[in-house]
Amino acid sequence: MQAGMAFENAPPFIAPLRFFLTAPLFAALAGLLIAVDGGDLFASRWTPGALAATHLITVGFMLQTMLGALIQILPVLAGVDLVNPLRLAQVVHLGLSAGALLLVAGFLFGQPVLLGLAALVLCLSVVSFLAVVMRAMAGVPSTSPTIRGIKIALFGLAGVVGLGAALALALANGWAWPLPALADLHAGWGLGGWAGVLLAAMAYVVVPMFQLTPGYPVRPSWWFPVVMLAMLLAWSLAVLADWAWLVRLSQLVAAMAGIGFAGLTLRLQSKRRRARSDATYRFWQLGLGSTIFALFLLLTAALWPAAGDIEGWAPAIGVLLLAGGFLPFIAGMLYKILPFMAWLHLQNCGMARVAAPAMNKLLSEADSERQMRAYFLAFAVLLAAVIFPDWLARPAGLLFALANGWLYWNLFGAFRRYRLAEADIVQKLASK
């Protein structure tokens, strides 16, 4: 049988779920950290608070959900057979959670030991993930932009984690490396080569599926991941050779590619055949708008480097890209994927003899929409806090913590209802 035809390959629900239920807590922690640290956090990208909050979001929220989702979706999408997905999920989930906390503690308390330990734990977790996934994917031909995108993204993941670990060790041991240039490159690999490419690869599938939009056109979808990878390789070479012009050129092209992808997605969404605007759709609209804005700032700084030195420029890009872009994209997908997976598992559990409750009985639209509004507000205040950090950083942090805690509460509620429904189905089957 050809790949991707069966759900039977899909791992147990708990494998991805453990990632999805932990991730929002890390984002909430980032909010609390901003609330405690106050305006100081926005003073520069390099404050311990800013580094810690950024990694709570990127490692704690994004990396968690992305690896969890891949463990779930790779068998279904690419037909790959992950050996023992439950064990893999356990190891990677534990490693990422512990590693994120160690890293954040290392930044906040300036402890070299913690930074070194974090680098080790995160590296080991990601390497064990990559070892299993790459071996499983080795024989899978790149027959679609999604599969090729995932492969390129995995390469990006190796890049961002390798650079990150090297940076942590350099910081811990006081090596005389050009840290700002390397940190920029690390962010480029993480947000462009890994997260950006993976997001695009997923968007090719889920945007038409959730919104009934036309499909992504062939050529741009094939080329986006390749262009991104090429630009990051060029950027890496530029840092090694100390060619400032090539750094700026590769940033410029990467930003333009990102804007192109986001703009194309906006255009496809405008042609959707669904009349309803649900939380997923609105989260994606926010994500696309905010990403385009962030990439324009990046592009401006690549053309005119002095702009990058304007106070608040870099923190604004961070807030727009992370809190305005990736977090909403992921939250929007979680609101569809988690209840659908729960429904599918219940459906299989009922063996066509006991009906499974529909998705909105597991996670109601009203609950998602209320949380979405809270999140939009938190994002707006957070963005304003970049300009008025002294006044707004603390309330923004609290709102951000609240909105992400709420996301956790909604997802956990769906899980709780799933468990109740499962018990109910088992009981009904037994009495039939």
Place this chain on the structure above:
Amino acid sequence: MWQTFHEIPDMTSIRSLMTDDHRHCDDLFAEAEMAIGKNNLEAARAAFDHFRTAMLAHFACEEKTLFPSFEAKTGMSMGPTQVMRMEHVQLRALFDDAARALGDGNTDDYLGIADTLLIMMQQHNMKEENILYPMCDQHLSGEPSLIEQLETELCEA
């Protein structure tokens, strides 16, 4: 692998015929949802009825004509067609649930079931369009009368 990424398929292929029918069904589904959005329950019932009739005709055409031809030619009777049949069962149950909710005038229930139905249907269609139909085209290319037969069956619905 996904339909939209390939070159424009041959207009007389099984894949293009069946994929066009999927899109036609999508349109009917969207119409029902739009009618609900306008609080027009009668129109929503009519549109959903259309949608369900079209989907059931599509399933029937696959289960009675396309899948048996594929199975006879390839000898794969427990393969992809079997998985597709199982998903048809799940989808039929969702059609019934959705029709019942609409019949009772319970729009909230309907929208919830419709969301589940949409994702289930889309991922099902994607597997057919990108894996099964190309396999059918590959193995059944020597039988042009089959496409005519499929076309007739879909039109009769």
